Amino acid sequence: MSTMRRAQLEAMAEEATVDCYDEDEALSGWFAMIEEHLAVPFATVVLGVEVVVEEVDLRGSQIVAVCSRGAHRQAIGVLDLPLPSPAPEGAEWIEAFSQWAS
Secondary structure: OOHHHHHHHHHHHHHHHOOOOOHHHHHHHHHHHHHHHOOOOEEEEEOOEEEEEEEEEEEOOEEEEEEEEOOEEEEEEOOOOOOOOOOOOOOHHHHHHHHHHO
């Protein structure tokens, strides 16, 4: 990863977690940024099956993507979500969250 890209992701992390005093507040900050910037719905493939990511949600201590296929819905952690190519607008927030969380 280039130094410039790393600096950009670190700046995004700073924006998402500004004024956060603990992990719960930081998670809420990340959720707000991902929810605001990630363009949904979009299609992706999970375990070989095409699904539609309808929304992101904060469930407990995890940010999830709510995926659907027909009448079935499943929440998948955004850090486990395979993104399509090209990635939807705002997917860089998931990348920044992943770097921050690791």
